[in-house]
Amino acid sequence: DTGVSQDPRHKITKRGQNVTFRCDPISEHNRLYWYRQTLGQGPEFLTYFQNEAQLEKSRLLSDRFSAERPKGSFSTLEIQRTEQGDSAMYLCASSPGTTKETQYFGPGTRLLVL
């Protein structure tokens, strides 16, 4: 296992721009999760996929946010018309998808919106 990878690790953008993050889960992990972590807080759930199906979205995920997992492997998270309040660490995690399974986290993408 190479672990969960995320790209880019850091992103600085100007308010109003669109950004896209990528997550590559551990191979053969069916479930993929996105979380957001702001400074001094614990991560908060955004959305999750079972294979290519997006099965749950948090109320935190406004309509400016969209996530995809087109072939049930890697996933992308896009933020349109970024706002300063979107500045955070975006974390991806994957799990095998059976009961009681641990989620394995990537290193995160740190977004700063100026």
Add this chain to the structure above:
Amino acid sequence: GNSVTQMEGPVTLSEEAFLTINCTYTATGYPSLFWYVQYPGEGLQLLLKATKADDKGSNKGFEATYRKETTSFHLEKGSVQVSDSAVYFCALSDRGGAQKLVFGQGTRLTINP
């Protein structure tokens, strides 16, 4: 809804001191409980977990026991090292559906030599 409350930090201890970080939860049903650790500059790593009442999770000298009667999952270590300096997160996941994690706010631990 489900929630996790953990001891506010920061916590500063001397090497070889005893560590306790308190964690309590509110949940419907019987969640699984976790401690994750975030070392400086690194991602979240699972430290230990417990999936049912009275289970004890342990790893790297850390322990936590799933206490259903007090809805707690306190983290303990008998003798901390400088290398234990990190941010510790308590979390729960529900058993069905998304099994998404609900985290506490984190406790920053600093161990001085």
